[in-house]
Amino acid sequence: xxxxxxxxxxxxxxxxxxxxxxxxxxxxxxxxxxxxxxxxxxxxxxxxxxxxxxxxxxxxxxxxxxxxxxxxxxxxxxxxxxxxxxxxxxxxxxxxxxxxxxxxxxxxxxxxxxxxxxxxxxxxxxxxxxxxxxxxxxxxxxxxxxxxxxxxxxxxxxxxx
Amino acid sequence: xxxxxxxxxxxxxxxxxxxxxxxxxxxxxxxxxxxxxxxxxxxxxxxxxxxxxxxxxxxxxxxxxxxxxxxxxxxxxxxxxxxxxxxxxxxxxxxxxxxxxxxxxxxxxxxxxxxxxxxxxxxxxxxxxxxxxxxxxxxxxxxxxxxxxxxxxxxxxxxxxxxxxxxxxxxxxxxxxxxxxxxxxxxxxxxxxxxxxxxxxxxxxxxxxxxxxxxxxxxxxxxxxxxxxxxxxxxxxxxxxxxxxxxxxxxxxxxxxxxxxxxxxxxxxxxxxxxxxxxxxxxxxxxxxxxxxxxxxxxxxxxxxxxxxxxxxxxxxxxxxxxxxxxxxxxxxxxxxxxxxxxxxxxxxxxxxxxxxxxxxxxxxxxxxxxxxxxxxxxxxxxxxxxxxxxxxxxxxxxxxxxxxxxxxxxxxxxxxxxxxxxxxxxxxxxxxxxxxxxxxxxxxxxxxxxxxxxxxxxxxxxxxxxxxxxxxxxxxxxxxxxxxxxxxxxxxxxxxxxxxxxxxxxxxxxxxxxxxxxxxxxxxxxxxxxxxxxxxxxxxxxxxxxxxxxxxxxxxxxxxxxxxxxxxxxxxxxxxxxxxxxxxxxxxxxxxxxxxxxxxxxxxxxxxxxxxxxxxxxxxxxxxxxxxxxxxxxxxxxxxxxxxxxxxxxxxxxxxxxxxxxxxxxxxxxxxxxxxxxxxxxxxxxxxxxxxxxxxxxxxxxxxxxxxxxxxxxxxxxxxxxxxxxxxxxxxxxxxxxxxxxxxxxxxxxxxxxxxxxxxxxxxxxxxxxxxxxxxxxxxxxxxxxxxxxxxxxxxxxxxxxxxxxxxxxxxxxxxxx
Ligand code: FES
Ligand code: FES
Numbered sequence: 001x002x003x004x005x006x007x008x009x010x011x012x013x014x015x016x017x018x019x020x021x022x023x024x025x026x027x028x029x030x031x032x033x034x035x036x037x038x039x040x041x042x043x044x045x046x047x048x049x050x051x052x053x054x055x056x057x058x059x060x061x062x063x064x065x066x067x068x069x070x071x072x073x074x075x076x077x078x079x080x081x082x083x084x085x086x087x088x089x090x091x092x093x094x095x096x097x098x099x100x101x102x103x104x105x106x107x108x109x110x111x112x113x114x115x116x117x118x119x120x121x122x123x124x125x126x127x128x129x130x131x132x133x134x135x136x137x138x139x140x141x142x143x144x145x146x147x148x149x150x151x152x153x154x155x156x157x158x159x160x161x
Numbered sequence: 162x163x164x165x166x167x168x169x170x171x172x173x174x175x176x177x178x179x180x181x182x183x184x185x186x187x188x189x190x191x192x193x194x195x196x197x198x199x200x201x202x203x204x205x206x207x208x209x210x211x212x213x214x215x216x217x218x219x220x221x222x223x224x225x226x227x228x229x230x231x232x233x234x235x236x237x238x239x240x241x242x243x244x245x246x247x248x249x250x251x252x253x254x255x256x257x258x259x260x261x262x263x264x265x266x267x268x269x270x271x272x273x274x275x276x277x278x279x280x281x282x283x284x285x286x287x288x289x290x291x292x293x294x295x296x297x298x299x300x301x302x303x304x305x306x307x308x309x310x311x312x313x314x315x316x317x318x319x320x321x322x323x324x325x326x327x328x329x330x331x332x333x334x335x336x337x338x339x340x341x342x343x344x345x346x347x348x349x350x351x352x353x354x355x356x357x358x359x360x361x362x363x364x365x366x367x368x369x370x371x372x373x374x375x376x377x378x379x380x381x382x383x384x385x386x387x388x389x390x391x392x393x394x395x396x397x398x399x400x401x402x403x404x405x406x407x408x409x410x411x412x413x414x415x416x417x418x419x420x421x422x423x424x425x426x427x428x429x430x431x432x433x434x435x436x437x438x439x440x441x442x443x444x445x446x447x448x449x450x451x452x453x454x455x456x457x458x459x460x461x462x463x464x465x466x467x468x469x470x471x472x473x474x475x476x477x478x479x480x481x482x483x484x485x486x487x488x489x490x491x492x493x494x495x496x497x498x499x500x501x502x503x504x505x506x507x508x509x510x511x512x513x514x515x516x517x518x519x520x521x522x523x524x525x526x527x528x529x530x531x532x533x534x535x536x537x538x539x540x541x542x543x544x545x546x547x548x549x550x551x552x553x554x555x556x557x558x559x560x561x562x563x564x565x566x567x568x569x570x571x572x573x574x575x576x577x578x579x580x581x582x583x584x585x586x587x588x589x590x591x592x593x594x595x596x597x598x599x600x601x602x603x604x605x606x607x608x609x610x611x612x613x614x615x616x617x618x619x620x621x622x623x624x625x626x627x628x629x630x631x632x633x634x635x636x637x638x639x640x641x642x643x644x645x646x647x648x649x650x651x652x653x654x655x656x657x658x659x660x661x662x663x664x665x666x667x668x669x670x671x672x673x674x675x676x677x678x679x680x681x682x683x684x685x686x687x688x689x690x691x692x693x694x695x696x697x698x699x700x701x702x703x704x705x706x707x708x709x710x711x712x713x714x715x716x717x718x719x720x721x722x723x724x725x726x727x728x729x730x731x732x733x734x735x736x737x738x739x740x741x742x743x744x745x746x747x748x749x750x751x752x753x754x755x756x757x758x759x760x761x762x763x764x765x766x767x768x769x770x771x772x773x774x775x776x777x778x779x780x781x782x783x784x785x786x787x788x789x790x791x792x793x794x795x796x797x798x799x800x801x802x803x804x805x806x807x808x809x810x811x812x813x814x815x816x817x818x819x820x821x822x823x824x825x826x827x828x829x830x831x832x833x834x835x836x837x838x839x840x841x842x843x844x845x846x847x848x849x850x851x852x853x854x855x856x857x858x859x860x861x862x863x864x865x866x867x868x869x870x871x872x873x874x875x876x877x878x879x880x881x882x883x884x885x886x887x888x889x890x891x892x893x894x895x896x897x898x899x900x901x902x903x904x905x906x907x908x909x910x911x912x913x914x915x916x917x918x919x920x921x922x923x924x925x926x927x928x929x930x931x932x933x934x935x936x937x938x939x940x941x942x943x944x945x946x947x948x949x950x951x952x953x954x955x956x957x958x959x960x961x962x963x964x965x966x967x968x969x970x971x972x973x974x975x976x977x978x979x980x
Binding site for chain 2: 031035036037038039040041042043044045047048050077078079082087090091094095096098100101102103104105106107110125126129130132133134135136137138139140141142143144145146
């Protein structure tokens with residue numbers, strides 16, 4: 001059987017301690033052990049971006065990260081982004097702009113968008129496009145997603161001004 | 162008005178918080194088993210022995226099943242029972258499921274599945290359409306041929322002629338959520354299946370067959386899919402059936418989801434085509450004759466291929482009234498994945514064929530592509546109004562492809578598009594067009610299958626698009642720019658879309674809905690359509706709410722469920738809103754009429770004068786909240802539940818003769834795309850796309866816009882970056898997103914202008930809207946044509962660009978243009 005190891009990490013603001021197989025992916029740990037199924041698996045090898053979440057503030061592919069690598073880390077999933085209100089403006093903009101269809105890419109897309117907006121990213125569309133080019137969406141054609149992120153980045157810049 | 166409002170997707174709030182549940186997110190009973198298939202490593206051969214001892218001994222494995230362990234039907238085909246769940250001795254393609262592992266976890270099942278040893282007598286696989294032609298390996302006896310006019314005579318007399326060959330690649334659906342299913346055993350041997358499927362009724366049918374049960378013992382549910390695009394019309398059958406038989410065998414719930422690589426390797430894709438063409442035309446650009454030979458690679462099983470190949474034939478005219486047009490379609494059987502439904506369902510291939518020819522003729526004549534196309538358009542529709550009836554005037558006989566009489570009862574899945582079975586025969590008659598070439602029908606504005614085009618919108622739409630996209634000025638500017646740019650070349654192209662709406666298997670054009678009004682005035686809605694992101698649920702809820710004069714929040718949208726609405730067709734052929742919207746309207750109207758009949762006499766009013774508006778019911782002088790009206794009706798013992806039903810009128814289709822009115826109406830669109838290529842590397846970019854699309858009177862402009870944008874990008878992806886590569890042994894080498902490239906955000910056009918045509922459907926559809934799921938996909942053809950235009954700027958010859966126009970293909974085309 002797989003070797004296991006005990007890990008302690010913060011997930012969406014709560015401390016979690018668990019014994020996990022050393023080969024278990026972070027996304028499987030979150031989905032299967034913690035029932036946080038908002039992080040989706042699309043390709044399980046780091047290309048599609050559906051599993052993107054925040055680990056220590058940085059966008060991270062949870063399918064390429066082992067649960068044991070998250071030991072001591074602070075992990076925030078789409079559920080945490082929503083509960084804390086961090087993604088509220090983006091969630092509103094995604095809804096208004098119809099920036100989702102099947103919604104499978106949405107949690108990962110939001111995680112990437114949050115880092116853009118919180119990092120002071122501009123409303124400049126080319127820059128937004130480059131920033132989310134690691135998140136696939138098969139449904140929307142991306143136009144509405146870029147619009148939604150630009151809306152939020154733009155109004156944030158206005159607030160700051 | 163609730164209808165026509167740009168409301169967001171019904172589940173948006175769930176998606177942005179991570180609460181929306183897909184199959185893989187459903188909390189599982191603790192004893193759930195997990196499944197994985199052991200796959201064939203070779204493409205063709207006979208199984209001579211299997212050693213599965215290592216699989217059985219692997220950690221976490223509960224059981225391993227082979228074809229011999231299946232108690233009833235070993236079949237997951239939507240058509241002619243040629244698709245065993247587990248290989249029954251013969252291997253038909255690399256990646257075919259051979260055995261089924263049942264284990265305690267998903268990973269344990271997958272790891273164990275790799276340990277099987279399958280000994281085979283390997284045979285030389287048939288992989289290409291050329292190999293299949295040579296081996297006469299096909300579905301249906303010979304080519305199917307439909308024609309209008311005397312093509313040979315028209316070709317012979319045409320002042321100019323061209324011929325050539327075009328290759329169009331396939332396409333992987335890459336729905337972001339992979340295939341998944343869950344089976345939950347019930348008391349008395351019944352089975353409850355939750356599946357990511359566009360066709361719950363077919364899953365129900367196949368599971369019932371596999372368990373030896375009547376359909377009433379199987380219930381299938383689907384709340385949503387993480388994308389479908391046609392890839393979940395029949396390709397979910399295998400997982401659902403595997404779960405059901407494993408659940409039956411173990412007495413435990415069973416779940417299966419494909420890992421992405423398995424999803425690529427096992428499931429079918431868009432059909433790739435080789436199209437040979439001959440064209441005859443005059444120097445003014447009037448096309449006199451077109452002759453297409455479509456070689457359609459169907460893969461190993463029939464699946465939905467006949468209907469796909471039919472639709473490719475039906476769209477070989479696209480927007481053009483050609484005097485003499487013949488299409489010969491070869492449905493070739495190969496040792497590759499069984500090609501299946503994919504948005505457009507053959508339409509895109511047929512359309513890309515004629516558009517490539519139009520471009521080539523334009524270049525040959527030195528004419529602008531738009532001018533040439535307009536010269537050949539169908540005539541514009543006359544003044545607005547309901548569409549003129551057509552097909553029946555030519556007396557097409559009733560459809561002969563009804564399979565009910567041909568199959569043993571309980572065998573055919575009548576709700577499948579793959580059920581199309583005709584005996585086209587094998588005789589020489591077909592080869593020369595005999596049996597399939599009836600005399601051309603009269604009438605000028607008639608397609609090659611005898612349908613009069615009465616709603617043609619593209620003249621006015623093209624005028625508008627050329628103006629808003631500034632086509633003429635940009636065409637000149639690009640020519641100037643190219644003249645001064647030796648390495649980078651720009652290209653610009655216009656492409657029209659005319660897409661036929663209805664299932665070509667006529668009996669599938671029916672739908673049901675179930676509406677309950679509760680005594681507090683809240684409403685429960687269910688219908689046969691499935692939600693894959695397209696926004697169908699919201700549109701049908703809008704229609705339902707509108708009938709009662711309520712906001713859409715009053716309507717609870719519920720999962721598609723075979724126990725609520727039976728005998729449904731797949732959510733496919735863009736038909737979801739047309740069919741289910743009408744069925745829901747019918748159900749709502751039944752309840753509304755009953756309520757009016759109850760309330761009117763209580764307030765000395767006529768039932769016909771009772772109005773449902775702004776959340777209230779108006780009865781004579783009295784106004785009351787809808788909830789109050791519902792309560793009164795309940796107290797007066799009025800049934801507040803209704804099953805609605807709809808079937809599309811006026812359609813009639815004789816597949817054997819290729820004659821009739823297969824479509825209730827056409828949806829139109831046009832696009833202008835500008836690209837730039839690097840002639841040293843073949844690399845390319847879409848710079849700008851302008852789209853004008855016809856959604857009739859849109860039920861929801863926000864959702865429709867999403868379909869248009871997403872469709873265009875997916876269509877452009879098919880024709881540019883998405884390349885499927887099989888090796889000489891028939892193994893798919895591009896089986897993950899690391900090697901198979903769908904459009905990323907940085908690939909979409911920098912400038913993307915999308916507008917909705919402000920018309921209404923001339924046919925009597927739900928609120929005069931038009932279907933929008935598939936038609937915009939073909940707007941992506943303009944991107945491919947623009948690449949050809951850029952290549953053509955490199956030299957005097959035609960670039961003869963194939964698809965996908967990867968950097969490699971663009972480079973080759975630049976070379977061909979230079980000569
Ligand atoms: S699932 Fe992690 S990147 Fe695709
Ligand atoms: S909304 Fe379906 S993948 Fe993005």
